[in-house]
Amino acid sequence: METSWGPPPTTDGIGTTLERHILERQRAHPQATGDFTGLFQQVALAAKLIASRVNQAGLAGILGLTGAINVQGEEVQKLDDFANRTLIKCVEASGHVCVMASEEVEEIILVPERYPTGKYVLMFDPLDGSTNIDVNVSIGTIFSVHRRVTVGRDGTLADCLQRGSAQIAAGYVIYGSSTMLVYTTGDGVHGFTLDPSVGEFFLSHENIRIPPRGKTYSINEGNAGKWDKPVSDWVSWLKSADAEAGRPYALRYVGTLVADFHRTLLKGGVFAYPGDKKSPQGKLRLLYECAPMALIAEAARGAASDGKGRILDIVPTELHARTPLFIGSRDDVADAIRFMGS
């Protein structure tokens, strides 16, 4: 059965803003200081600033490259750079974090001396799907929040290298036909749609659950020549006809993780970026992409695996570590794991 989404009714008829939603949940924890709500407000502000820039991209002279090469060896787009600077600027002055890390920056990002530090660690992929920026296809921002594990003014690398299951929140923003922010604090996944006329995110997708099985698979088939046999066998199986089992699956691939994951979250199915002969660890980054999406997937009753075990159990050894990823509907991910183990 298809779920139809929309704002849930409120007693005052105003709608539930992102801030109100987080505040109400915080009140359930008497020890809460409001710090977490404060951090979220800054992330949401950055998302609105980025969304506004994305919407004007063709007009504002910010399409194209900066000329720089990032830590991943990729050409930096102007919008990538804008999104990265915006997130850092919005969050660093707020006093809620002790350290940050960005997919675009080689080392950890410390809070300048002029600002206080706080107990949280924020990691983010400021603009996911860079190759889709110039062609007006959905792009996104991904973020992950941990509690610090070190003491002292500044956070350290150890605060960033925590396993995914230690995340206290994760989310993403999709700049698509509308701008949406989806987040979890581990118990339930909630989606908010930006109303650009008021500049607020309103609850539109309450308690999202991934269907246990879907009808689509999402993978870059252009890499098929480099795949290992288990991946080739799995994809061939997904494409083989078995009407009773609902196969063949349809292929959907945007090439922006946020967009491919968002569709999978709402409709079910499986997204994969496996390792291959050239890149055994695949392409996607554990800390900025896979772990936050895995927290969301599991909180929505789906699953996320590297083909062997839970993504959330992986202990990162470096800031920019990569991992193979199979994510989405519980039964579809279980099928993938079965093939990977064969």
Ligand code: FDP
């Ligand atoms: P991009 O390089 O365009 O920023 O990790 C980045 C990412 O996009 C993901 O968003 C996306 O799922 C994947 O790479 C696409 O990679 P391919 O072009 O190799 O399919």
